[in-house]
Amino acid sequence: MVSLYDFDRDGLADLLEGEPRFRVDQLWRGLWVEGRSLADVTTVPAALRASLAQRFPSTLVPQADVSSDHGSTRKWVFALADGATVETVLMVYDDRVTVCVSSQAGCAMGCTFCATGQAGFTRQLSVGEVVEQVLYATRAASPRRLSNVVFMGMGEPLANYRVTVDVVRRLHDARGLSARHLTVSTVGVVPGIERLAREGLPLTLAVSLHAANDETRDSLVPLNRRYPLARLYDACELWVTATGRRLSFEWALIDGVNDTDRARDELVDFASGLHAHVNLIPLNPTPGYLVRGSSPERVRAFRDGLVARGVNATVRNTRGRSIDAACGQLAAVTNAKRSLTVRASRPVVPEGPPPAHE
């Protein structure tokens, strides 16, 4: 289904052919600059709004709306027109308001520790479907101003490259969000990083590294077999030289797997030359990966060890754990629902001989 937010300004002008020119400006202003829902763009006549709403209903139908951290973290599960589901998380901090958006329904990358990866891939999202997540969160955050967008929800943004870049450009050009406050997180799709480096967009790139030796990374991130660390390093170097932007590495600390002194030293070797910032996060437990996250003491010691060796590192706080809104937990609700459906579709009658007609 096409979203009204799939159209750029020229696209809206085509849609409104026959209407006075200024209608295009009014609609564009209301939807993009002011971030209103179509129903609230009252500068446009009600009849025109109604006909647009009929042709382009919202692509997101909220299925669940849960909050935690005293209301400062909120997660929505949205059903899309074809029934696929995505999740969006809003995080309100003292100094910024961040939305974490999904770029795909599911994900094909199969990282072993990630709930989205465990659920598999459903489909790509469109520009409108991603933008609508941002605007939904923008309205929910009001009167605070939404300042940051991170592509860290469900899916691999660089495997939906054109959509990701279009969304970034539109949020920057039309919504006035600073590109520096837009973060694309990738598992390490090397050709995507190389292409992004040449787009000339001053956004922030986060690479989900998790291990700096190929053997461990192969076991956590299957894509590493296609693009091993040496190639990833070159792509990161290209990003830094071409954009002059800081690079960050995400590192989910897993007990006994990547929180050892050896893992730390490998990370120091990998990150130092790139002057990368490291974001540490204790692994969130997911149903399909029964290994524990590192203890808070180990997380602190790991960070101190990096800092002592000259690598900039911070520990990210894990917002929204209790509502399955933390990193890697998205799709957990959908998974739970799926397994309930599977269970419910089994015969309800107790085990015994099959009925005679079978």
Ligand code: SAH
């Ligand atoms: N596909 C992209 C962006 C979505 S995942 C990527 O992988 O970067 C967003 C972040 O959540 C990534 O850094 C990912 O490694 C992390 N993540 C996934 N599962 C996690 C888990 N169980 N615990 C902590 N972080 C996790």
Ligand code: SF4
């Ligand atoms: Fe996909 Fe990112 Fe999860 Fe890996 S960590 S399966 S790339 S969403």
